[in-house]
Amino acid sequence: MGAYILRRLMLVLPTLFGIMLINFALTQFVPGGPIEQIIARVQGEADATRNITGGADAGQSQGLDEGGYQGARGISPDLLAQLEVQMGFARVVCAEGFTGTPDLKNPACEKEKISATERFFTMMGNYLRFDFGTSFFKNKSVVDLVIEKMPVSISLGLWSTLLAYMISIPLGIRKAVKDGTAFDTWTSAAIIVAYAIPTLIFAVLLMVLFAGGSYWKLFPLRGLTSDDWESLSLVGKALDYLWHITLPTIAITLSSFVTLTLLTKNSFLDEINKQYVMTARAKGLTEGRVLYGHVFRNAMLIVIAGFPGLFLSVLFSGSLIIETVFSLDGLGLLGYQAAVERDYPLVFGTLYAFGLISLVIGIVSDITYTLVDPRIDFEKRAG
Known part of the structure; x- marks a missing residue:
């Protein structure tokens, strides 16, 4: 077992490297980026301003564009260069012998593009020191954002x-x-059909039936608490929270209980056919006493050992869809917003952290299985 654990630990860093490399490479082929997002926002604000001032004559509009308002003309090349440097896509290089502070405003300095390869290895070096950087658009460190959103996702999971x-x-x-x-x-x-239903479809169905008002408005449509949550009593806060969390919890559970049900069934079938169960029955014990007094304790060990793995799969696989559909301010919604905005520090920082956590919990889960059931030998399977 020790050799197996050592091999798994040695595979953590290469696996993480592969995950990050593939996702980083994919972003290089996806159209748009954080700077393009900023340009789009500025152009959108400029269009809105032109719509508001649309009643002015052409001369006034031209005067506005040629005056101090810069949004209508987009972003200047100098500002674009500063944004590229600020976001790590370029660096400031100055002429040999320059002794001042590197600044693009200085004629002796200019912008130099940083290659994708260099950016990737710089990012991985920072992540090995658990330096995840700062979000491009939220002006907070990635670690602070993850810690802030984590309770919602953990409670849902x-x-x-x-x-x-x-x-x-x-x-x-x-x-x-x-x-x-x-x-x-x-x-x-029935459980196979339930497993086949996409989580997104089931979540939307629950909203339409029980929260949208089309049929029964029994649960809130979005959010984790009501607007007056702070003014409620302790019991009222707990009930309000449970009221909001009910539909998201049911939506995630639909696809997660199938495997666990079959595992429980097979574990009990394995125990029921053992000699000690036949002996207990031969002694005249009732079927309930045999089942819950002898079989249950042994069969449930392997089922309980799977708790970390199931929680991890629910947390990572279900949170993105469910939190987005029900507008729950957790890690899933945060990751979705980061992907849409091309907020790369937040995207890759959370991906790295989640990848590391999932790999470590996977090892812990395997160890737990071997502790509760010595018949499981991963070393023989690996060999």
Whole structure:
């Protein structure tokens, strides 16, 4: 086991490097970038200003454009150069022998483009020191933004994982007891259909049925708390939070409980056929006593050991879609906004952090499996 853990740990950095390299390379082929986003915003503001002043005559409009207002003419080349330097796409180089502060306004200095390769390795060097930089558009460090949004995503992931266990364990036990019966057949068909429904479609369906007002307006349409949340009592705050989190939790749980249900069923079937269960039955113990007094304790070890892995998959795979659909201010919505705005420090910083966390939790999950069930030997499988 020690050799397996060592191999997994040694693969963490190469795996992270590969993840970051592929995603960084993809961004080089995607049209647009952070500077283009700024240009688009400035041009949008300029168009809005022209619409507001549209009643003025042509001479007045021309005078406005030729005067002090710069937005209508876009961004000047000097400002573009400063933005490229500020965002790390270029550097300021000065003539040999220059002793002052490098500044593009100085005739002795000029802009020099930084290659994508150099930018990538500089970024990875900073990330190895856990220096994730500052967001281009939010004026906050990436670490502060992640810490600020993390509680929302963690709470959503925990509630969804707990609900998945509350559904999967009783259902899996029942399927094991009724293995091969009509109940086992139709429940298997039902959970396969549930697993096949895309999370986005199910989330929108829940909103239309229970929050949009088209049918039943039982739950809020968006957000994690009401506008008057601060004025509520402690019990009122808790109820308001649960009221808002219900639909997002159900939407994520739909696709996460299927695997856990089948794992529970197979684990119980494996235990039910063992000799100690036959011995307990031969002693005259009731079926309930055999099932919950002997089988449950042993069968649930492997199921409980899968909690970290399930929580991680729910947190990372479901948060992006669900938080965006329900306007929950968590990591998923933050990542979506960063991708749309081409906020590269935020995109790559969160990607690196999540990749590292998922790899480490994957190792911890494997270790947990071997501790609760010594029959699992990853070294033999690797060999």
